Amino acid sequence: MSEKIAVLGAGSWGSILANLLTENGNDVRVWSNAPEQVKELNEKHTNEHYVPGFKYSDKLVAYDDLKAALDGVSVVLFVVPTKVMRLVANEMVAVLEETGNKPIIVHASKGLELGTHKRLSQVLEEEIPEKNREAIVVLSGPSHAEEVAKKDITLVTAASENADAAKKVQQLFMNKYFRVYTNHDVIGVEMGAALKNIIALGAGALHGLGYGDDAKAALMTRGLAEISRLGVALGAKPLTFIGLSGVGDLIVTATSVHSRNWRAGNELGQGMPLKEVIDTMGMVIEGIPSTQAAYELAEQNHIDMPITRAIYDVLYNGKDVKTVIGELMDREGKPEID
Ligand SMILES: NC(=O)C1=CN([C@@H]2O[C@H](COP(=O)(O)OP(=O)(O)OC[C@H]3O[C@@H](n4cnc5c(N)ncnc54)[C@H](O)[C@@H]3O)[C@@H](O)[C@H]2O)C=CC1
Ligand SMILES: O=C(CO)COP(=O)(O)O
Numbered sequence: 001m002s003e004k005i006a007v008l009g010a011g012s013w014g015s016i017l018a019n020l021l022t023e024n025g026n027d028v029r030v031w032s033n034a035p036e037q038v039k040e041l042n043e044k045h046t047n048e049h050y051v052p053g054f055k056y057s058d059k060l061v062a063y064d065d066l067k068a069a070l071d072g073v074s075v076v077l078f079v080v081p082t083k084v085m086r087l088v089a090n091e092m093v094a095v096l097e098e099t100g101n102k103p104i105i106v107h108a109s110k111g112l113e114l115g116t117h118k119r120l121s122q123v124l125e126e127e128i129p130e131k132n133r134e135a136i137v138v139l140s141g142p143s144h145a146e147e148v149a150k151k152d153i154t155l156v157t158a159a160s161e162n163a164d165a166a167k168k169v170q171q172l173f174m175n176k177y178f179r180v181y182t183n184h185d186v187i188g189v190e191m192g193a194a195l196k197n198i199i200a201l202g203a204g205a206l207h208g209l210g211y212g213d214d215a216k217a218a219l220m221t222r223g224l225a226e227i228s229r230l231g232v233a234l235g236a237k238p239l240t241f242i243g244l245s246g247v248g249d250l251i252v253t254a255t256s257v258h259s260r261n262w263r264a265g266n267e268l269g270q271g272m273p274l275k276e277v278i279d280t281m282g283m284v285i286e287g288i289p290s291t292q293a294a295y296e297l298a299e300q301n302h303i304d305m306p307i308t309r310a311i312y313d314v315l316y317n318g319k320d321v322k323t324v325i326g327e328l329m330d331r332e333g334k335p336e337i338d
Helices: 012-023 035-043 066-070 082-099 120-127 145-149 163-173 186-208 213-233 238-242 244-255 260-269 274-281 287-301 306-316 321-329
Strands: 004-008 027-031 061-063 075-078 104-107 135-140 154-159 178-183
Touching: 004 012, 004 066, 012 027, 012 075, 012 145, 012 163, 027 066, 035 061, 061 066, 066 082, 075 082, 082 120, 082 287, 104 120, 104 163, 120 135, 120 186, 135 163, 135 186, 135 244, 154 163, 154 186, 154 244, 163 178, 186 213, 186 238, 186 244, 186 260, 186 287, 186 306, 186 321, 213 238, 213 244, 213 287, 213 306, 238 244, 244 260, 260 274, 260 287, 287 306, 306 321
Parallel strands: 004 027, 004 075, 027 061, 075 104, 104 135, 154 178
Antiparallel strands: 135 154
């Protein structure tokens, strides 16, 4: 099966997924709003800022012209940061209105929109009229661009209300090192993906402060408890949180030096000011805005999320990491299961 596919976003994840889809035999166009990056991808087949040292397939073509990238495509994969998802969807719709194609929309991003607290498939549903899309599919799971680039084994899930579209996406991405399951719990998959980044920030901070394995396991476990609590309250299936986009993604993000969220937490734990952490990362740290969105969502829905609240206090109220750890430990004793 060979499809014409546009990948919107040429950062670390977008460019590596575009490369994988190209190597799977598809006609792939990766779009970036940075002309220098497009030139580098087309001429040198590299993307040094995002995936240093990696050589992309010479069959992968990069575009800075969105209309050219979208010409005749049957699938559009969004891999832009959460904060620009609505904007980029809007730009795509303007082009599809002209070209008339009606692609399957896939997104592989992880976050909750600030202000609206919406999941990304909800944002896409709002921005892309039904006449301009076949279906919406979420691709998510424990997957670092750096490891997929090396063809290390990676397993993810393709979630959609449209089972045929999820199957189609599964077939498009599967290969010998990248295995894709299908899933119909879109809410659970997206909530797991967005919220694990918050816990990864915390796990990095514990590491930066020199805490041991017990503390990290405690944070991940109780983190998963509060991720599930909020997710289920919003309609997710509890079992999703012991799947790839739940505990799977939590483990990889909260333990890996590849994770931008873990690294940001580690630097905060070591005492680097937040602004410097953001300025020096050079890539999106989704857990920071998602902490605010999740904190507000939990307050609105009266869901207890003490770890999220603690991380919110560090990021947005200037509290010291050690102080919030002390506050978490000083809480009254509680039953483990609500
Ligand atoms: N890096 C990874 O290994 C993984 C990342 N993700 C998710 O994928 C999403 C993207 O992450 P990364 O690729 O890591 O980010 P990144 O920071 O490496 O790249 C983001 C890209 O988006 C582009 N961009 C920013 N604003 C734009 C706009 N207005 N229009 C068009 N393009 C714009 C940037 O130029 C950049 O190329 C995030 O939601 C992240 O959580 C998910 C799984 C793995
Ligand atoms: O989602 C990811 C791994 O599954 C990537 O996490 P980071 O954005 O923290 O690098």
